[in-house]
Amino acid sequence: MPLSPVFPTDFAPLRLRKDEDRRLRAGHLWVYSNEVDVEATPLRHFAPGQPVVIQSSNGKVIGTGYVNPNTLLCARLVSRDPDHPLSPSLLVHRLNVALSLRERLYNRPFYRLVYGEGDGLPGLIIDRYGDLCVAQITTAGMDRFKEDILAALQKVLKPVAVLWRNDGPMRELEGLERYVADAAGTVPDTVAIEEDGLRFQIAPKTGQKTGWFYDQRDNRARLDRYIANRRVLDVFSYTGAWGIRAAVRGAREVVCVDSSTAALEQVKVHATLNGVSDQMQIRQGDAFEALKALREAHERFDVVIIDPPAFVKRRKDFKEGSLAYRRINEMAMQVLERDGLLISCSCSQLLPREALIQVLLQGSRHLERNLVILEQGRQGPDHPVHPAIPETDYLKTILARVLPA
Numbered sequence: 001m002p003l004s005p006v007f008p009t010d011f012a013p014l015r016l017r018k019d020e021d022r023r024l025r026a027g028h029l030w031v032y033s034n035e036v037d038v039e040a041t042p043l044r045h046f047a048p049g050q051p052v053v054i055q056s057s058n059g060k061v062i063g064t065g066y067v068n069p070n071t072l073l074c075a076r077l078v079s080r081d082p083d084h085p086l087s088p089s090l091l092v093h094r095l096n097v098a099l100s101l102r103e104r105l106y107n108r109p110f111y112r113l114v115y116g117e118g119d120g121l122p123g124l125i126i127d128r129y130g131d132l133c134v135a136q137i138t139t140a141g142m143d144r145f146k147e148d149i150l151a152a153l154q155k156v157l158k159p160v161a162v163l164w165r166n167d168g169p170m171r172e173l174e175g176l177e178r179y180v181a182d183a184a185g186t187v188p189d190t191v192a193i194e195e196d197g198l199r200f201q202i203a204p205k206t207g208q209k210t211g212w213f214y215d216q217r218d219n220r221a222r223l224d225r226y227i228a229n230r231r232v233l234d235v236f237s238y239t240g241a242w243g244i245r246a247a248v249r250g251a252r253e254v255v256c257v258d259s260s261t262a263a264l265e266q267v268k269v270h271a272t273l274n275g276v277s278d279q280m281q282i283r284q285g286d287a288f289e290a291l292k293a294l295r296e297a298h299e300r301f302d303v304v305i306i307d308p309p310a311f312v313k314r315r316k317d318f319k320e321g322s323l324a325y326r327r328i329n330e331m332a333m334q335v336l337e338r339d340g341l342l343i344s345c346s347c348s349q350l351l352p353r354e355a356l357i358q359v360l361l362q363g364s365r366h367l368e369r370n371l372v373i374l375e376q377g378r379q380g381p382d383h384p385v386h387p388a389i390p391e392t393d394y395l396k397t398i399l400a401r402v403l404p405a
Contacts, residue, residue, distance in 0.1 A: 011085065013059075014052040014067055014075055015040040021056040024077060027388035029065075029117055031075035043069035048175055049140030051086055065122075066141025070175055076122040076141060091145065091152040094120045099156060102128075102382055110193050111382040112214045113157075118384035118392050124149065127210040129191050129202065131160035134210040135183070138170040150183050161185030165210050180205050196221060198248055199273040200239070201266070213241065215379035216307065216345070219397040222375055223303075224249045226341050226399070230302035233257070233294070233335065235287050235328075240267035240280075242305045242343075247276035255281045255301070257290045291331040304332040305343040312348035321348060322355060330363035333371075333402050342371075342400045349394035356396050368405045375399040 016024075020035035036043055037057060046052070046069045054062045054077055063080035078086040084093070098119040102111045113133065114126040123139030133153055137143050146164075153162055162183040171178050190201045195217060202211035220242055228250040234243035237256035244267070247254045254276075256267050264282040271277040283290055287308065306328055312321030329344050336342060346356050357373070364371035377397035378385075385393040 011051050011053045011064060012046065013041055013055050014046070015055045015059070016057055016062075018057040021062055023388075024054070024062050027386075029077045029122055029386070029389065030073055031065075031067075031077070033069075033072055033074040036074065043067075043074060045069075049142075049144040051141070051144070053085075066139070066144070068140045068174055071173060076117075076139065078120070078122065078141075086145075088145070088148040088152065091121070091148055092155055095152050095156045101384075105381055108194055110195065110214075113382075115383045116392070117386045117389050125210070126153070127212065127214060128157070128159075129193050129204065129211070132163065132187065132191055132204065133157065133159045133161075134163045134165050134204050136165050136168060136210060137176075138168055138174065140174045140176060143174075143176055154184065159184070161187045163187045163204050165204070195241070196245075198245060200241070200244070200270050201273070202239075208238065213238075215347075215383050215395050216241065216397070218380040219343075219345070219377040219395075220245050222377060222397075222399060223305075223343065226303065227251050230341075231255075231300075232303045232305070233301040233332075234305045234307075235291065235332065236306065236308045237267060237282075238263050240270050242307060243267065243280065244270045244274055244276065246303070246305075247271070247279040248274050251279060251303075253281065254279055255283060257283045257285065257287060259284070259286055288328065288331065291328070291335060295331065295334045299335055300337045301335055301340065302337050303341045303343065304336055305345075306332050307343075307345040310346070310348040312346075312350045315350060318350060321351065322359060325351065325356065326359045326363055329360055330366060333363055333367055333369060336402050338404050340402050341374075342402050343397065344400065345395070345397045347395050349391050351396070353396045356398060360398060360400060364402060370403045370405055371400050372403075373398060373400050 015037045016035050017037045046067045048068045050067050052067045063077050064085040065077040067075040084090050098114050109130050113128045114121050114124050116122050123142035125136040127134045164181045164183045167178045167180050193200050204211040227246050229252050232246045232251045232254045234256045237243050237258045240256050243254045243256045258264050261284050271280040311324040312318050379395040
């Protein structure tokens, strides 16, 4: 008869109500506060981030993880293996597993190394920029293991420098301080990176997210076959990842539009680095206003790229956000040539792919144009999707041909 698993003494039991273990046993990793048996294991007795042994209602062990009694999503399952509970050694193992995938995928050290639940480390994001790692901890449970995460990174990768980019809004929900700080070594203000032979500079301490959007890499590569000798409009361009690629791959002219003057200055830097300054134009301003001005000036483009920030951040934003997606994409179609390519993206995980497609269909029909979908993309394989957690499958990219009716 097998022995019962023995866990470290600081792993308190967290017991679920009857039948509330079904989602976990089906593969999910999250526990909500209304699923906990608060009579057997009162949530108020736990400290934020405390390691726990998650049990079904009869006391049978499901696995180990951590709890935050102050949040609706109150616990996350990290390990189902009783011989390998949440621990420093498990962190090293999971990092090695994550690294082995990326080393098969990429021949240069520029990628997302850890993508939360997709890599078995909920609450942790790590992006690799050569010898620099930028890490984000979003939960109290992972925050307790901060020093162990740093030690695991140094053991597995031996980076020259590590940056804590712990300034996301999720930390406030978890009761954590928001900050940016060097964790190891000295992190420079700018770092050189590569993407498919293109050269860029990122600002890891001040740029959006961790400094670069690796999730769109494969979708940007889809652009290559459509772009030769085309006039391209890149809306919400940020520092020009889409637009610079278009220019390098043969577009005759690229116009980048963004509200940030600093981001557009970086577009100029990237254009110089890649030898395409003569092909690039920049326009600073609100995306909606810029599209309106281009339409009124009768400007037309062969390709329009719409890659906005999330318009649907909360469920209550769905109606208003959907209308924003409809409006921005319809305005994009109004500046497309008669036979044009629209690349429409959404990083709103609360907006289903079908809803984005419906938005595009409605916009095209309102303009009495025909739209057909050529390709669909999602985040790249360095952002692996957990099949039980649809929230990990957030990015939608649609490449659509827009024709006269």
